[in-house]
Amino acid sequence: MELFWLKGYGSTSIADILSRSQVNSGSLYYFFPGKQDLLIAVLEAYRDGIGPMLLEPAWQGVDDPVERVFALLAGYRRALVETDCTYGCPIGSLALELHEPDAPVRALLAANFQGWIAGVEECLRAAASRFPPNADFHALAELALNVMEGGVMQARTFRDVAHFDRAVEQLRLHFDALMQPMVESK
Amino acid sequence: MELFWLKGYGSTSIADILSRSQVNSGSLYYFFPGKQDLLIAVLEAYRDGIGPMLLEPAWQGVDDPVERVFALLAGYRRALVETDCTYGCPIGSLALELHEPDAPVRALLAANFQGWIAGVEECLRAAASRFPPNADFHALAELALNVMEGGVMQARTFRDVAHFDRAVEQLRLHFDALMQPMVESK
């Protein structure tokens, strides 16, 4: 999991994994027939951890559902700062690294995105009364994901978290515009 | 260029390149000392082509500067549709595939993003009179890039262009909200 995150799938060799996990070749291949089976297991672990390992920790002490969305994004910001802007979303990185993923891999990448989006969408629906009646909560949750992935990509490429901050600020403005649909005309 | 786009950098072997280009090993290494030098040349070509190969064709026959932004995004949509949603932005894919790029590579990735953003920002500034006086055109152009990259990532992972369409629609709503800042109160 760590190696695929830090180096990517293709650049992580079996030898890397054996060394990092202090395991011998025979043992690894006893449980995982091939390298791709490791990837599948990793993606399943990420998928199963979206709630307990990602969303719930980010939402500790944050009750307002809309603020929970931004608390989640703040977690990515912290990861960027703590890694000197070398952090990458493991799912996003794998999604773009693997150009022709086998069906089960692609399905798991999609399941990971879907889980993230569903978590954010749930927040927004919990605040439905503050949004216009025709608000598209699914599209808004997808926008949050796109802003996060794009913001991380830019911040990492430019080695400057300000790119991520501007992305989040635009999302904030978008939400604010929806949540205050009526402005006094002058 | 084509192979790095279709297969990524790591998954493209020198043998692939020799075969595709009908060139022999000796000739290739005469001009390019190593594989990374090919990557650098490719990224330079993308950077130099942003105007003539990407923006200008997308803007043919589109005069309204704001619509030019969406015409550019429509080009990515077309690429997605024409490739059955296997298209990926070559720069975005490389930016996420390469986890620890050497300085010149990272600089060129950043230069490519910067060129794209600058082109969009110029459009928005050309329509400055329609935006509020405090509008952050740079942040808006970055948002457009993030929406594009995120939308392509989602559409490709889910093999469904609707994900891209929703992303663009949210950007449109964001722009509309800015460009019509005064709504009649009821």
Next chain:
DNA sequence: GTCTATAAAAGGATAGAC
């Protein structure tokens, strides 16, 4: 500048004893 042949290393995966 280009050709063929090949070096040298790293890659994923397997064999067979224990």
Next chain:
DNA sequence: GTCTATCCTTTTATAGAC
């Protein structure tokens, strides 16, 4: 289930003739 040794392929890059 785990160990070591190793097979076989692919990979990047080079050598040296032309």
